[in-house]
Amino acid sequence: MRRLFHPVAVVLFVGLVFAGCQTSATRTSAKSEKTAKTNALTPFDLESGVLTVGYAPDYPPYEYTDKTGSPAGIAVDVITEVARRMDMETRLQALSRDEALQALNEGQIDVIAWMPYSPERGREFVLSVGWAQTTSSVFVRKTSKYNEISDVVPKVMVAPTGNIEYDALRRKGVTQLIGTQSIEEALMKTVTGTADGAGCNREVARAVMNRHVGWETALRELDPPLAVTTLTAASRKGNEILMYHISRTLLEMKRDGTLASLTGTGDGGSQ
Numbered sequence: 001m002r003r004l005f006h007p008v009a010v011v012l013f014v015g016l017v018f019a020g021c022q023t024s025a026t027r028t029s030a031k032s033e034k035t036a037k038t039n040a041l042t043p044f045d046l047e048s049g050v051l052t053v054g055y056a057p058d059y060p061p062y063e064y065t066d067k068t069g070s071p072a073g074i075a076v077d078v079i080t081e082v083a084r085r086m087d088m089e090t091r092l093q094a095l096s097r098d099e100a101l102q103a104l105n106e107g108q109i110d111v112i113a114w115m116p117y118s119p120e121r122g123r124e125f126v127l128s129v130g131w132a133q134t135t136s137s138v139f140v141r142k143t144s145k146y147n148e149i150s151d152v153v154p155k156v157m158v159a160p161t162g163n164i165e166y167d168a169l170r171r172k173g174v175t176q177l178i179g180t181q182s183i184e185e186a187l188m189k190t191v192t193g194t195a196d197g198a199g200c201n202r203e204v205a206r207a208v209m210n211r212h213v214g215w216e217t218a219l220r221e222l223d224p225p226l227a228v229t230t231l232t233a234a235s236r237k238g239n240e241i242l243m244y245h246i247s248r249t250l251l252e253m254k255r256d257g258t259l260a261s262l263t264g265t266g267d268g269g270s271q
Contacts, residue, residue: 041107044235044242051083052091054100054109058182060207062114062134062231065094077262078131079113079233082249096181097162104236111246115234116164116201126240129247130230131254132263135202136165138222139190146197149222155196158186165199168226184208191218199226 055076057065066072071092083090093109103109104125116134117127138157140146146155153173159166161179169177178195180186183205186198191214198205202225209215233250235243253259 041236041238044110044239046086046242046245049088050091051079051086051088051111052093052109053079053083053111053113054093054095054103055113056097056100057094058184059097059114059201059204061203074132074263075114075231078250078253078259079111081253081258081262082233082246085249085252086245097160101162104234107236110235110239110242112234115232116229117232118164118167118229120167121234124237125234126237126243128233128243129250130232131250131259132231133228134231135228136168136199136226137202137205138169138197138199138226139187139205139219140197140222141190141193142218142220144196146222149224149226152197152222156194157197157199158189158195159199160186163199163201164229165201165226169199172226187212187215187219191215197222 053076055063055071055073057063059073061073062075063071063073071094076092080090093103095103095109100109100112104112115121115125115127116136117130121127138149138152140152146152149172154176155174156176156178157169157174158178158180159169160181160183166177166179178189180189183198183200186195186200187205187208189195190198202221209219233243233246235246250259253262
């Protein structure tokens with residue numbers, strides 16, 4: 001009887017299949033390792049009596065460290081009131097945005113109060129109901145001839161790495177996009193002419209400009225805005241029960257007018 005497969009060919013075929021499996025496993029290992037590490041963390045204990053919150057020290061008016069060195073801001077006030085109603089103590093840790101996201105995934109903190117919603121973040125984290133809206137804008141020098149966002153698409157743009165404005169500019173087609181460590185750095189590069197424009201959170205950008213003489217008169221905001229986004233609180237996967245209670249408390253605060261009072265809005269949710 002004629003052989004259907006040569007022994008050497010069989011060995012080579014098996015070797016190729018095995019190598020292909022190893023390559024596939026390598027590609028997915030980094031992603032699955034992060035997921036497995038997150039899932040392995042113990043879910044938040046509602047009986048612990050303590051809610052550890054990461055906040056950014058340089059994102060006024062939402063989160064910042066005041067002149068006395070204390071945590072302050074709209075998001076800090078909101079999450080502190082949420083914790084109080086849940087009979088919990090709030091422990092606030094000053095972290096950069098990147099540090100806060102890493103600390104959240106590693107279980108070092110329980111919640112980030114200021115998290116602009118995006119579908120990607122909805123898949124990566126457990127998000128609460130929205131507690132306010134925030135606006136992303138493009139700022140250019142007042143002397144520039146740019147009037148619309150489409151005008152700056154081929155230009156050199158800056159935005160804080162990891163912020164939703166960075167992703168939004170990439171979706172708009174900006175190819176000369178430089179990442180910065182902060183909104184302040186992005187605005188400074190625009191004021192000095194290093195960049196043609198900056199994608200920033202509007203409310204934070206205005207607060208930062210107020211701290212620098214001449215920046216308000218040097219910059220202007222393009223209209224319409226880059227995006228209007230819902231603000232949420234966020235926790236890591238596995239803390240769905242915690243986020244259910246936070247969301248329920250936020251809705252209670254909206255109904256009784258507390259959220260509107262803390263956020264400075266008339267409807268308890270729009271900024």
